[in-house]
Amino acid sequence: MVDNNSFFVYRQKTFEALFEHSPDAFVFFDTDERIININRQFTNLFGYTLEDVNGENLNRILDPAKKAESYFSGKILSGELVNSEIVRYRKDGQAIPVLLRGIPVIVDNKTVGGYAVYTDLTNLIKAREEANLLLKAVENSPSCLVITDVDGNIEYVNSKFIEVTGYTADEVIGSNPRVLKSSNTSPKTYEELWQSITSGNEWRGELQNKRKNGEIYWESLSISPIMNTKGAITHFVAVKEDVTKKKELEANNYYLAYHDPLTGLANRVKFTEYLHKMIISQEDAQPFAVLFIDIDRFKNINDSIGHEFGDLLLQIVADRLAEELLPMSDVFRIGGDEFTVIVKNLDDVERIAQAILLLLTQPFIIIDKQLFITASIGISIYPKDGFEMNMLLRNADTAMYKAKEKGRNQYQYYTIEMNERAEEMLSLEVELRQAIDREELRLHFQPQIDMQTGKVIGAEALIRWQHHDRGMISPGEFIPLAEETNLIIPIGEWVIRTTCQTIRHWQEEGLQQVPVAVNISARQFMQNNFVELIERIIKEENIQPHLLDVEITESVAMEDINLVVDVLHKLNKIGVSISIDDFGTGYSSLNNFRQFPIDKLKIDQSFIRRITQDSKDLAIVTTIINLAHSLGLKVVAEGVETSEQRDSLKNYQCDMYQGFLFSRPIPIHEFNQLLASENQSL
Structure with a gap:
């Protein structure tokens, strides 16, 4: 059996060990607020040794203003427990945020001193600030941010989400993101998305979703699973961006890239791409025709009446061609007064060529002027007149000039002899x-x-x-x-x-x-x-x-x-x-x-x-x-x-x-x- 004296010695040593090796700074002071003892962490935290502070007033050491420390030490000596975040100062004058916990020492119902325990809050406060900064960044992010639980129920949305979708946080928290779902995105896309993220993988893509007011919008999103330390998925985080304007701009740019701004017809770029695809997709060299149309004496119209008049004429010509030929044949304006038509059925070539000549000889009424025009058409046939795009177009162009030489207002099929004349002009x-x-x-x-x-x-x-x-x-x-x-x-x-x-x-x-x-x-x-x-x-x-x-x-x-x-x-x-x-x-x-x-x-x-x-x-x-x-x-x-x-x-x-x-x-x-x-x- 341990006697009282031995137990007291054991308890004393245990306390001294805890006191000396504590991660917190300890200081023991008497009823006059004079420092009696400090531990090693006190020296590490504030830079003072026991020799520096032994017998010194606690207020003077840690609180040069002598306000807060006196207040807290007074409360401790009056028998109260203290727990407060305050600022204290190191020996070199540097301010340190700390958590002060004050404990009175009471013997025989009498306070004989107190302990002040200081925990360094520097890292904690920094972490708080970083967390607050992160929260502000998330809340004010230009992207929508959604956090769901593992079952997909929404736990958090930021203000951008509210702005983009029209829903308030209260309306969507607890619900599933499918409230945004529209019929414009295929079910297969949603299946692939869910399969990917539940397998622990990130999913990136674009969806067409629906705002609260029913408006359809495009969004680009990235969804990532969040896992705990055991590797189990606990949440999903979706970062989303409204890309509707970007999509509209892309669509507009695509239209401008592939369409003639004057007439609205597909342009030369679209023609060359389309013709190239036609050639490489033709099994067993299935034939088709390229018609090259040029308005006769168009330059004279521009020179005599003006380019504005000429542009209006081209617009009406394009409208007539489109109305007559689309969608059975493909019509393009490839530049100036030049148009091309791709005819997939050779049995229709002559009928279409004659129809074009006829519809262009009908009178044009432009700005109260009546105008009559004609056109010349050159025709090349794939693969007889060329296996590649440039040759087909060049030979149709050559045939068109032959139609002009023969009196205009007619069509001509390409022949090898026409190349001889073209080569002669090239040599010239x-x-x-x-x-x-x-x-x-x-x-x-x-x-x-x-x-x-x-x-x-x-x-x-x-x-x-x-x-x-x-x-x-x-x-x-x-x-x-x-x-x-x-x-x-x-x-x-x-x-x-x-x-x-x-x-x-x-x-x-x-x-x-x-x-x-x-x-x-x-x-x-x-x-x-x-x-x-x-x-x-x-x-x-x-x-x-x-x-x-x-x-x-x-x-x-x-x-x-x-x-x-x-x-x-x-x-x-x-x-x-x-x-x-x-x-x-x-x-x-x-x-x-x-x-x-x-x-x-x-x-x-x-x-x-x-x-x-x-x-x-x-x-x-x-x-x-x-x-x-x-x-x-x-x-x-x-x-x-x-x-x-x-x-x-x-x-x-x-x-x-x-x-x-x-x-x-x-x-x-x-x-x-x-x-x-x-x-x-x-």
Whole structure:
């Protein structure tokens, strides 16, 4: 049996061990609040040793302000238990959050001192702050967050969920997320989702759910299982984002990527993808047809009436094609005035081609104007005319041009012979690119004659191609090719520079200097640097600007009025002469011409040809002459071939003429001789 003395010793040692090795800081103080003893953790926590604090006032050591500690120590010494979170200060002055627990020491019903136990709350408070921060982040997350139990019953939703779905937290907590379910998502998707997460895996995907108001919306979500330490699933966490606007944007972008914005038809991108899929999906090379449709003379419509009118026409054409052909055949607008149709049943090809030609010959009513058009159609057949997409399209395009050559308003099937012509044009293009470097291009000048004196007072520069093998090639054969391939830009610059060099040569040789008209293509006129090009060449060749006559057609002048006015005024400022060619063949407005700083109007030869036989043509010519003179402009008649035509024009005060009556276009050296003879006759 243990005696009382031994038990007391045992209890004393046990207490001392607990006191010394406790994870909390202990301090024992007397009734005067003087420190009697501290443990090891007190030193670790506050930095004081027993020597530092023995006999010192507890308030002065841990509470420099001497307020809170005195309050708490007083309560302890009065016999109360204390439990409170407060701040205490280390020896180095650092504040430490602690949990203070105060225990009075009572002997014989009398308080003889007290214990203060301090637990460091630094990590706990940090954890609290992190938890609060996490809670705020979850609550204010831009994504919806849902937590359910293992059976799928909702335990928590954040504010974003409430905002997106329209449900309050009270309405959904305790219920199943299937309250959001819509019929737009397949049951199979939900089965795969549940199977995945109950197997302990994350599931990601997109669903179409339903808001409280019944509105369907898209959401992207990730659902993850939460497991306890034993690996058992206890909860599921779903992070969801409303992606409805994103889906709408994607759908809109898809539409824009695969549809023509003007007509709403599928576009070239869609056509190429669709045609490629048709080819690779055809078992046993099942044939189908590609129809390439091009509106005849569409450029003339744009040039004469305007692009806005042309766009409206294209929209109506597209509507007619879609109404006639969809959904049995597939219709595409692949660019400009070009449309394609894929016909899957070859027995329908000719019927569809004829139907297209017929529906496009029906009158079009656009902005109170009645318009009649035709179209040309080229047809290629898979696999006979090509096993791959580009070949099928190219051969249909070739057949379409053959339809145009044969008179338009018809369809043509592709034949191998058509490729020979296409290859010839390709070869011509290659050689045309080399023609400038080979110095095969030539300028011929056609004299312009003063109607009253019969003297040469100007010229028009006309290009010729002296091919090294083929001989002289007509401008009508290579100029359209140059326009199509953009070679008209370097060729046009060559014409301008060569003309200016010729004028400079006249000056150096003392020959009569006359203005020379240079035809400017629409493509070159619309170049951003066109005015700078003219100005630079004039300066480099050192000629008087007015001797260069920039000549554009009436259709070019009407293409973009604001741009044309701006360019013409800049040219006028430089000092060059400006002429409008082929006047009377377009649909120009007199009001527009009042804005142009031009010097001459050239009457198209189509009116000159019959002025001595047709009173209507004569009336048109005289009207143009009177109009030009009223605007202070000179008038040049083109294509004068008979003396009767010349005399008639002279009677109606036409200023100048050019044509075979006086001279065909002649090489520059012959024109120089003509100028020399003119000098001698002066």
